[in-house]
Amino acid sequence: MAESASPADAGLNALMTRLRSGAPGGSPGLLALLVVLVAGFSVSIPGFASGATLQSFMLQLPLLGLLSLAMVVPLITGGLNLAIIATTNQCAMLMVFVMRTLLTPEAGNATLLGVILLALLAGLLLCVAIGLVTGALIAYTGVHPILVTLGTKSLIDGISIYLTRGQAQSGIPDIFARAGTALVLGIPVSFLVLAGAAYLLGLVLRKTPFGISCAMIGSNIEATRFSAIDTRRVLVGVYTLSSVMCFVAALVSLALFNSASADYGQSYLLVTILAAVLGGVDPFGGFGKVSGLMIALAILQVISSGFNQLGLSPYLTAAIWGLVLIAVMAVQTIRPYLSFGRRR
């Protein structure tokens, strides 16, 4: 927002125009909501606008953020991936398993590095495999994505629970926990991971043929097929990309919890859908931007932090999240009628 040294009002006007048209995600309303929320909480809660709040904000956002990114890709194509939490947890467990079985206490640094890389590779391969299978099922059988991913969720969770007997898996090298909470220029590494992933995903969705195909499929899959795009291959890619995002989420969750379990983050599943829709992703597919999603996540997290500092129950926060979503959707529905009047 570097305005050059022009007369103040001209600068303001330019700024306003830019805000109106080019707000990130094209959602000035959401940005305004975010600003109002931050301002409101800062006024009403002493100490809300502080570095500590920002720190906790940046520590809490990444996991939900990455899971939402995993949800957004299928949503843009008009699908849904209900298996993201299951995939993330299973991937985290596999990585824990690899590290626990291969690491001895007296292992040197070289071994440590090698084993960690091996674990990451194993986790990534697992996620790619899950994504490929899910995508292939959706693309080649024509079964509704909700059903396929409901099945894969049940299957993946079942395998995780069967193999671990429902126990949390711990015992990873503490370099993970340290890396998760380390600060780079005062910003937690996990937040940087989220920012990087969001930026890359945004680029992929906006600038690559694959991303454009995704939006086209979401708008009209038949038309896309007739424009010589292999929709099946794109769909396989969509669910693979979604699963790879789960791999990144698994890394963050390992750093956050220092262990892995089949029931971490299960309550996030529906929240990710809410966040995406709140961020302007059209649930029918075809429309949606990563930047809008990020603003929506920030709104949800600000509400959560503010309520937390006010000493209100987290249940109330979840209720407010739902109400905010309904309100935003209602405004989106009513807005055209407010500005143009009834059109025949």
Next chain:
Amino acid sequence: MRNGSLARLQRRPEAWLLAVIIVAGALLSAAAPGFLTLANLVDLLETYSVQSIMAMGLFVVLVSGGIDISFAATASVAQYVAVILATQAGMPGIVAIGAGLLIGIVLGCLNAALIHFVRITSIIATIAMMSVTFSLLMYFSGGRSLYNLPDWWTDRIVFWQTENADGDLTRITLPIVMMFAAALLTWLFMTRTKIGRQLYAMGGNPEAARRVGVNIGLLHFVAYGFLGFMAAVGGLLQAHRVGESVPNAMYNTELSVLSAAVLGGASLTGGIGTVPGVLLGIVLLAMLQNGLNLLGVSSYFFQIVIGLTILISTSITVMSARQRRRHRNPSQPPGSADTSREASKTPLAPRQETARG
């Protein structure tokens, strides 16, 4: 393709399901001697009665082309409020039960209002509503369970009982009777009434249904209100079965009920499905769980079986349907549950008003 009743039967997912159930039942009764006994089967029925009642309601919404994720939360709220009225306000039974059912219907109609008037997709609207209602329930109840239910609520109501040679009692109790009553009611409603047939029409093609004069708005309220009612019945029965009210007891049952309905051939794109099919879907899941238990298979294994069952059965159903009919669109569009409901897909353009009056 032979044209006969047998060929017609082969095209029904229910027929496949019945075949699978018979085969699985035969295998299980051969492997586990306790499986095919009256006591075990009645026990199974009772265990799955609440889920079946909810599945009946969900089936109506699925047929209408929508989807609802919030019914388990609705059931919990209805149950908890009714229990509070009965225990702490000392209301007579009829008032408490009536209030519970009313809450179910009202929450269902709220969903319908969001979907029809505010134009939110059904899956999003109901997820949001679930978040709101369940969180508020947990907030106001503080997560505390209620144990002191009145006797009229928790006393077993037995319609018929028999005793076998070993002195084991087998009882047909209220939940089982309610389950069959709910199934019969739903079946009559969907196949023998005008509104029921209109719901099928709306699920099959909402725009066509609207143009032949079906009142889409009313149907939304009927479908979601009916599900809310069934959810409340399920919630009240759940308290009757277990003798207590735990606010989050039914949380997370949404997806298993949805799986059962879908296994039974109710399509997520609307317009397809039958009550016997949904019941068979529940029977299959119940049988698998119970049979695996009797065989001594770890209960952790059960979820794997459910997942595989969903994947295999839905794939077979859709693929056989596709081979059968050369559709204009060979693959079902992987859109959200009710893509065709919205007249316009651009979020910023004013959506066309549905014709009213």
